[in-house]
Amino acid sequence: MMRLGIIGLPNVGKSTLLNALTKADAEVGAYPFTTIDRNIGIVEVRDERLDRLGELLKPEKLTPARVEVVDIAGLVRGASKGEGLGNRFLGHIREVDCVLHVVRLFRDENVAHVEQGIDPRRDVEIINLELALADLDTVAKQIEKTRKAGKTGDAGAEKRLEALGRIEAALNDGTASAAAREDDEIAGVARELFLLTTKPTLYVANCGEEDLSAGQIEGVRILEELAASEGRGVVVVSAKSESELAELSLEECGRFRAELGLEEFDAATVVERGYCLLDLITFYTIVGTETRAWSLIRGTPMVEAAGRIHTDMAKGFIKAEVVSCDRLFELSSWEAAREHGELRIEGRDYVVQDGDVVHVRFHV
Ligand SMILES: Nc1nc2c(ncn2[C@@H]2O[C@H](COP(=O)(O)OP(=O)(O)O)[C@@H](O)[C@H]2O)c(=O)[nH]1
Ligand SMILES: [Mg+2]
Known part of the structure; x- marks a missing residue:
């Protein structure tokens, strides 16, 4: 099962986003978002092709792809040096396939900002720096290990050292995610080492409801520019409005949505958009009496x-x-x-x- 991790600084709306997803789907129901515990939910991926395969193959069991969404709290400045139980949280990120990086754009004096004031570029850079530092640590250890293996006559060592050196350089100048896109060898080693920086990542711009209805938000523009330079995407939401809307009946919800000019929001829709932006694909397996869909990272x-x-x-x-x-x-x-x-x-x-x-x- 594909695992999606929600990361970001404290108080940016990670838990609110997961909550909104859970509640929205409790209403819509067709593709339930099941909450396993406070920090984990599972969503089934809507899929017309699987429905058609079901009609064609008539399996006893037809199983949609499932995506697990995990709220990984606790990343702060210094996490890679163990600050705020940093190592544990970085370990949790290592286990996910894709990352939703929530960035705070909403203003609210009642909600403390750990870094003071809205500044998406700074916030993103703090988190990405911690991820890169953790990766540099991993790569340094691997280089050490490969050198030793080379001395005892491992033939592949030299080629691997060369690839590791290129990853190290890319991590140092902040271009590792772009490098992994262009270079299959880097991508392969990065996957093998579970590097954090090179995981498919989608930025979530969490905006205030009043800003969303006003259109054009400076922070979103900044974030889009930054994301584009890394070959990544941005989705814009107001997590708080969404979690409030999810309390309403479907009709009321639809009316407010139209008034506020908000797009459809349920886990299936978010997953669909995320699919495209994260470059995910679906493949199908036939095993015994079961036909089943699986999500996979392209490549x-x-x-x-x-x-x-x-x-x-x-x-x-x-x-x-x-x-x-x-x-x-x-x-x-x-x-x-x-x-x-x-x-x-x-x-x-x-x-x-x-x-x-x-x-x-x-x-x-
Ligand atoms: N005004 C406003 N508050 C928000 C928004 N999103 C989240 N919050 C509030 O910010 C606080 C922290 O949110 P939470 O989801 O717990 O953040 P987390 O630490 O990233 O999980 C809560 O009081 C939320 O109600 C938003 O879009 N607008
Ligand atoms: Mg939280």
Whole structure:
């Protein structure tokens, strides 16, 4: 299951955002957002292609992709040096696949700002610096380890050291997230080391309701500029209004939304937009009597995708049979696809594509 972590300075609206998502979906209901505890919720991804696969393949069980959303509190200046239980929280970020970075743009004298005053660039830089420092630590340890391995005659060591050196340099000059986008080798090592800086990240501009209805917000412009330089996206919300709107009936909610000029907001919609901005794809598996959708970061090799389904599938991976769901819709059954020779045989390094229907063969 894809895991999404909400990060940001204290008092920027992280918990309010998670709350709003939970409550909004309690109302809408079709794709429930289940709260596991105060800090974790799960949302099912709305998916027409999966519905069509269900009609076609008639599996006993049809399972949508699920995304887990975790509120990771506690990041402050100095977190990478252990400030405010920093290491523990950084560890939690390491475990997520994608990051929602909430930035405070709302003004409210009653809500203390840990850094005094609204300044999105400063706030983002504080958090990103802590992430980069933690990553530099990880990379330095890895360089040390690889050097030792090189001395005992590990042939791959030199090439790896070179890649690690490039990541280190990019981290030092704040370009690591852009570098990982352009350089597959950097991306691969970054994923392997669970680096924080290179995780797909979406900025959430948490605005005051009064600013939203006024349009054009300076902070949003600044944030968009910054995000663009990193190849990232921005979504604009008012977490507080959303959590209040979620208390209303659907009708009232719709009326207020229209008056305030606010877009639809429920977990499914947010996840859909996030999908695009985070560059996520969906692939499908047929295992026994179950057809199931999975979210994946674009560019992930087959063996890693298989490992997300079950670690045994990665360990014992033999090959995968693959057909795109569009082709499967045309052929109308898995058997027909096989008969027409349309099931491609792909190996461990095949990069999974959006809409692939996959049958993994592995030994246990
Ligand atoms: N005025 C205003 N207050 C907000 C908004 N979003 C969050 N808050 C308030 O800010 C405080 C901190 O929010 P919280 O979600 O707990 O922040 P967290 O520390 O990032 O989890 C709470 O009192 C919220 O009601 C907003 O858009 N406008
Ligand atoms: Mg909180």
